[in-house]
Amino acid sequence: MSNNEIVPGFDEEKDSSLKISLEKVENKENTILIILNGYIDTYNSVYFQNQVGRIVSAGYINLIFSCAGLNYVSSTGIGSFTAFLKLVKPKGGDIVLLSIQPKVYEVFQLLGFSQFFNIKESLEDSISFFSEPAVSAQTSLFPKVFVCPVCSRRLKATKSGRFRCSDCKSILVIDQQAQIFLG
Structure with a gap:
């Protein structure tokens, strides 16, 4: 094809x-x-x-x-x-x-x-x-403890949104699925 x-x-x-x-x-x-x-x-x-x-x-x-x-x-x-x-x-x-x-x-x-x-x-x-069951929207993903992808500092987010790392000052975005991106 x-x-x-x-x-x-x-x-x-x-x-x-x-x-x-x-x-x-x-x-x-x-x-x-x-x-x-x-x-x-x-x-x-x-x-x-x-x-x-x-x-x-x-x-x-x-x-x-x-x-x-x-x-x-x-x-x-x-x-x-x-x-x-x-x-x-x-x-x-x-x-x-x-x-x-x-x-x-x-x-x-x-x-x-x-x-x-x-x-x-x-x-x-x-x-x-793609066959694995998706995480249910009802399952609470927050608070989320994660590691800053730039400096490796442990951080905690209580909800999705934009955040600044307290150590390296990088802007991070956490989506509603609790995935972290550089912002």
């Missing part, structure tokens, strides 16, 4: 530095495998965001990014993945990063983002992640 058959008009836009292929995930509604080959940086991040925007607009909210062929991601590229989380979470979706190369994972770690993403080593684990 071609990319255009999965997401109409997907192959109308191309970029030589980043190749994106799509595969439907059988028996998982609204779930798609996005195979990345190349790199993501400041120059092609808009293309990357536009293409994933098309995928989400086509109704796919559970996104599995196969990163085995991704050999570089800049901080702008990581910002793109963060934007995708913000795009699909309110719709009940999520993203999984599959088979990240060590040098790419290192960038996620250095910027403090490795803990915000669901990172899996096999496609089977990635698909089963």
Whole structure:
């Protein structure tokens, strides 16, 4: 099945530095495998965001990014993945990063983002992640004790919102699912 058959008009836009292929995930509604080959940086991040925007607009909210062929991601590229989380979470979706190369994972770690993403080593684990029952909205997630992703100070949040770390002064955002993001 071609990319255009999965997401109409997907192959109308191309970029030589980043190749994106799509595969439907059988028996998982609204779930798609996005195979990345190349790199993501400041120059092609808009293309990357536009293409994933098309995928989400086509109704796919559970996104599995196969990163085995991704050999570089800049901080702008990581910002793109963060934007995708913000795009699909309110719709009940999520993203999984599959088979990240060590040098790419290192960038996620250095910027403090490795803990915000669901990172899996096999496609089977990635698909089963979307089968796990979601945390009930009635379950109280607050107060939440967490570690600042920048300085590792233990902090406590009583509700969702924007906070400033008392040590390093980094701005942190805690969403209603008690997930922490740099703000």
